[in-house]
Amino acid sequence: MATNSRPVSAIMDATPAPIHHGTILVVEDDLRLQKVLRRIFVDEHYSVVIAGDGQAALDLFRKERPTAVVLDLILPQISGRELCPTFKKISNETPVIVLSAISEVADKVLLLELGADDYVTKPFSPRELTARVQAAIRRQNKPVTPATFRFGECEIDFKRMTASRAGQSIVLTAHEFKLLKFFIENSEHVLTRELLLNEVWGYNVYPTTRTVDNQILKLRQKLEYDPANPTHLLTIYGAGYKFVP
Numbered sequence: 001m002a003t004n005s006r007p008v009s010a011i012m013d014a015t016p017a018p019i020h021h022g023t024i025l026v027v028e029d030d031l032r033l034q035k036v037l038r039r040i041f042v043d044e045h046y047s048v049v050i051a052g053d054g055q056a057a058l059d060l061f062r063k064e065r066p067t068a069v070v071l072d073l074i075l076p077q078i079s080g081r082e083l084c085p086t087f088k089k090i091s092n093e094t095p096v097i098v099l100s101a102i103s104e105v106a107d108k109v110l111l112l113e114l115g116a117d118d119y120v121t122k123p124f125s126p127r128e129l130t131a132r133v134q135a136a137i138r139r140q141n142k143p144v145t146p147a148t149f150r151f152g153e154c155e156i157d158f159k160r161m162t163a164s165r166a167g168q169s170i171v172l173t174a175h176e177f178k179l180l181k182f183f184i185e186n187s188e189h190v191l192t193r194e195l196l197l198n199e200v201w202g203y204n205v206y207p208t209t210r211t212v213d214n215q216i217l218k219l220r221q222k223l224e225y226d227p228a229n230p231t232h233l234l235t236i237y238g239a240g241y242k243f244v245p
């Protein structure tokens with residue numbers, strides 16, 4: 001009988017290494033919610049470390065230097081309100097996303113003043129939470145867009161909010177500037193319609209994906225030499241859009 005002589009180690013080595021996006025520090029004293037949050041982020045290919053009180057969170061933050069923190073406010077020993085600015089003093093570039101039952105606008109503003117990068121109100125949608133965490137991480141990692149950006153025949157001044165193509169002035173709306181800036185910050189990356197809706201339109205606005213298509217169509221008409229055959233704002237069929245300078 002023929003046997004497969006391929007060594008087990010070779011079979012194991014052929015398995016692709018799992019994607020790893022970094023480490024999330026979850027600071028939450030509710031054991032049930034700890035399990036839920038661990039599962040959510042592990043499914044998104046993050047490592048997860050969990051602290052059930054403020055002091056443990058501070059120790060883990062110093063030890064792990066996580067990619068991002070998901071922080072409850074009401075904790076034993078050290079409150080989340082105290083932890084947030086402390087985390088930022090240690091590592092200002094680490095995003096802190098508050099996960100709390102707070103819903104009052106004044107309290108949300110206070111959280112942002114304390115240094116939180118974003119907040120999600122309990123009860124929460126796992127999809128919204130992961131989207132906000134990933135968006136906060138991207139904001140920290142993205143390159144700084146120059147005040148004036150040129151591509152093709154176009155020149156865009158984001159500081160003055162002016163635009164021109166082939167030397168002729170073009171009128172862009174504030175939202176078109178925002179959409180174009182996001183494309184430039186993510187040049188050569190395929191961006192889904194859902195991502196564009198979340199990042200450019202915002203989480204509290206609910207337009208349809210057709211809104212994205214219409215907005216990009218208008219940008220093409222203003223910026224492309226031949227809008228019917230664009231060379232900068234490209235459609236990636238079945239996936240989304242990509243900006244090529």
